Amino acid sequence: MTEIAGKAAVVTGGGSGIGMGLAKELARQGATVAVADILLDNAENVAAEIRAAGGNAVAVHCDVCERDSIHRMKQAATAALGPIQLVFANAGATSFTPLVEMSDADVDWIVHVNLMGVMYTTRAFLPEMIAARDGHICATASMAGLLPGWLPEHVPYSAAKAGIIGMMMNVAVELKPYNIHTTSYCPGGVASNMKANNGRYRPARFGGPEEVAEVQFTGNSTAHSSLAFYHPEAVAPMVLDAVRHNRAFAFDHADQRRLFRETYANVVEACYDATEQWEREHGLPPANPTGAELLDSPAF
Ligand SMILES: NC(=O)c1ccc[n+]([C@@H]2O[C@H](COP(=O)([O-])OP(=O)(O)OC[C@H]3O[C@@H](n4cnc5c(N)ncnc54)[C@H](O)[C@@H]3O)[C@@H](O)[C@H]2O)c1
Numbered sequence: 284m285t286e287i288a289g290k291a292a293v294v295t296g297g298g299s300g301i302g303m304g305l306a307k308e309l310a311r312q313g314a315t316v317a318v319a320d321i322l323l324d325n326a327e328n329v330a331a332e333i334r335a336a337g338g339n340a341v342a343v344h345c346d347v348c349e350r351d352s353i354h355r356m357k358q359a360a361t362a363a364l365g366p367i368q369l370v371f372a373n374a375g376a377t378s379f380t381p382l383v384e385m386s387d388a389d390v391d392w393i394v395h396v397n398l399m400g401v402m403y404t405t406r407a408f409l410p411e412m413i414a415a416r417d418g419h420i421c422a423t424a425s426m427a428g429l430l431p432g433w434l435p436e437h438v439p440y441s442a443a444k445a446g447i448i449g450m451m452m453n454v455a456v457e458l459k460p461y462n463i464h465t466t467s468y469c470p471g472g473v474a475s476n477m478k479a480n481n482g483r484y485r486p487a488r489f490g491g492p493e494e495v496a497e498v499q500f501t502g503n504s505t506a507h508s509s510l511a512f513y514h515p516e517a518v519a520p521m522v523l524d525a526v527r528h529n530r531a532f533a534f535d536h537a538d539q540r541r542l543f544r545e546t547y548a549n550v551v552e553a554c555y556d557a558t559e560q561w562e563r564e565h566g567l568p569p570a571n572p573t574g575a576e577l578l579d580s581p582a583f
Pocket residue numbers: 295296297298299300301302319320321322325345346347348373374375376396423424425426427469470471472473474475476477478484486
């Protein structure tokens with residue numbers, strides 16, 4: 284179990300949407316919270332709301348695309364709350380543009396903010412967690428990283444979100460001896476500012492903020508035509524329940540289980556049928572002795 288009460292938490296992207304919901308719920312469950320965001324005013328509003336409700340929260344500026352900015356945020360958060368045990372690497376942004384029409388800067392930004400932002404945040408907070416043998420990292424991925432076509436015209440975003448899931452599963456093995464656990468949270472439709480003018484979050488090195496028209500989500504995804512968007516404050520307790528139970532994944536739309544199962548059943552059956560057929564016809568490929576030695580190593 285990962286206790287929430289009495290712990291110090293950081294939530295990146297805590298100034299809006301899912302991060303705001305997580306920050307408030309963490310405080311409600313007795314954690315102290317550093318609300319970190321590239322838009323400091325929003326983080327300050329959330330921290331003020333938490334304090335007004337009797338919680339303990341600070342707002343800290345942070346651009347998760349920059350290691351230095353994350354380290355400054357960590358120093359400020361630790362100075363205010365003490366060592367951090369719960370990290371919610373949640374900041375993210377998206378673009379609703381076909382891959383070939385995206386600018387190079389936007390492709391780099393979307394991969395960077397979603398994937399490298401989680402990588403940098405995780406690495407920044409790990410040393411103290413490892414020393415304390417206590418911690419949990421919950422990274423906000425997406426159903427877009429799990430299900431092909433769940434959100435069309437989201438290529439760099441989907442790639443980055445799939446990368447987060449790989450990162451969390453792999454680092455969990457590395458961190459097991461230190462009592463540190465990970466959760467990949469895969470939102471399946473939460474009402475937030477994600478669709479509205481994400482360009483305002485774009486850091487200077489990727490071209491700076493830009494005002495773009497709000498995208499109207501058409502429901503044109505494989506999820507289903509009437510995708511329900513839940514309130515961030517309603518999904519946050521589900522996410523914290525997964526964290527408390529050290530679950531590798533957190534989902535918020537139980538009805539998406541069918542789509543998930545069908546997708547992977549089809550992939551697994553179709554691909555392994557073909558592989559088994561190949562082996563029957565051609566025999567097993569010759570084993571590579573170097574590879575076998577590698578697999579005998581203690582790491583495996
Ligand atoms: N809303 C959904 O349905 C949904 C679905 C799947 C995944 N997600 C993921 O949930 C996370 C939160 O998104 P949301 O839906 O609450 O949207 P949101 O736009 O309301 O919140 C995103 C927050 O991240 C902050 N942010 C953006 N770039 C940043 C940066 N470089 N450094 C620090 N903070 C930055 C923004 O200022 C904002 O406060 C994202 O990672 C998003 O990809 C959301």
